[in-house]
Amino acid sequence: MIEVKDLVKKYGDHVAVDHLSFHLKPGKIYGFLGPNGAGKSTTMNIMTGYLGATEGQVFIDGYDILKEPEQAKKCIGYLPEIPPLYTDMTVMEYLEFAAELKRIPGNEREKQIKKVIELTKLEMVSQRLIRNLSKGYKQRVGLAQALLGFPDIIILDEPTVGLDPKQIIEIRELIRSLSEKHTVILSSHILAEVREVCDYILIISNGKLVASDTPDNLEQVMHGTESLEIESTGSMEQTEHILQEMGCAENIQVKVQKDKTVYARFDAKGGEDIREKVFLAFAENQCPLVMLKTTKASLEDVFMELTQGDSAETRKCEGVQRDSVKIQGKERDTDDSDL
């Protein structure tokens, strides 16, 4: 169990973490999500006792990390952003050192090292110098180190950076399996990863907690209404005109795509199902529709909206947008969902 109370960290005048409070329950996977410089790493560094906090408290299994660091640190395994590896050691030597450092009793050390090597699939490289390993393997050695001692809480700062797709899937599976016995906290700015792995998401922006919920809830809360997306072969003006004439579409965004078709995205007023109306309206005007579908707000939308503040607001309010640059974000969404 982790409790963070009113955490503040200042670097000179810059406030990196701004009155952050949350409470994490055991046995779940938590995702810290936020843009670069949001304060994810700083928060993790404070939680693990690497940095001191300007204000506030962090309790790890009831121990205050700032006042009883040795007790609290025993409950944590930490993989920082850059794995803390001694490159002049072999993987085996490094893990032996880490095990001794973590005060794992001598008779258990060998067994545990064997187990973490197995979990992180390091058998092949265990006798090699860390210096000569690839980035993916280095990351896994760092992860193995964090797992040593199998502490209650495992904190991973961007654990899949530098791994190839196969390794990413393996690591995700490993993280999932760990959550049976441990609380796992991971940070990432890759939304798909957080969406897939985490039970609960904490979105951090400018050092503040802006949202915390399950991925599904976050998507639902942010966009109660579903959006409609269409593609037509008529002209841009015609498409826009038909939509406006219908009177039940709002937040209309239109643009011409590379293949000359016109793409439009809009919300239904009052959240009704207006798919039939749209179809009929276009048919009436002899403007062929080549695609019509509903889209849910993706986690990416939620993330952009929560972390970008003002710029996201303006984008939403502009309604009809002829400027295709401004809706590029949306365009990417659609491409993803088409896949």
Add this chain to the structure above:
Amino acid sequence: MTAIYKRELKSYFQSVTGCVFVAFLVAFTGIYFTAYNLTYGYPYFSYTLSGSLIVFIVGIPLITMKSFAEERKNKTDQLLLTAPVSLTKLVLGKYMAMVTVVAIPNLIFCLFPLIIKANGTAYLKVDYISIGIFFLLGCVYVAIGMFMSAQTESQIIAFISTFGVLLVLYLWNGLMEFLPSSAEGCLMGMIAILSAIVFYIYRMMQNWLVGALLEAASVIGCVIVYFVDSTRYENLLTNLLGKLALDDVFSSVTNNSIVDIGGIFLYLSLIAVFVFLTVQAIQKRRWS
């Protein structure tokens, strides 16, 4: 603590640093030994050792420079500082590893007096005491170097600053002659020294009120003492700072066969002070 000690010691001999230091010191002393003791037949090994002191000044920064600067640069300090080990134990583990590296050439030196004895008269007591003090002096240098390394991320800066400090200590007696001996001059000097200490305390505590109060107290104190009894200030700087002439303790053994017990206490307390300051420097970095 033992985990860190073992790792550090191993790493000194896996990288060339430790080997270079030992080889350099032993080779240099060996050349002196051949010249003074074997060729000219001078029976004191301690005299040879005093010539090796300059090697210490170059060699010790070589060992200490990476102790904390490298950890910080490679971010491996994140592993150490998030492990359930207290900071003091961590610093002591590293310190003991470096002391062990310094001890190795000194153990080899213990053979040299025996070689002299095999060829004639030897003064074993003086020789072994001087090796012991030489080793202690090395420990003081290591503590200073470790403190310097904890200040920076760059090994080069750690090396140069440690080298600079050790060089100033080496030339200490010569520098003392430039200090003023008049009461006024010493008053200014005292205020300058106290201000420097207060500034350091201020930097560590980041509390300007405490800093200002301490500064005011020290300046007023110095001035009051000056007006009450200005003769106290005469030669004060030379007397006070002269006590910090570390190499004197060593050279009194090598030149005059006099063991300065006070000097040994000075060494031990300086070691404690610098180990403490290293811990504080790392703590400060965590909180700032």
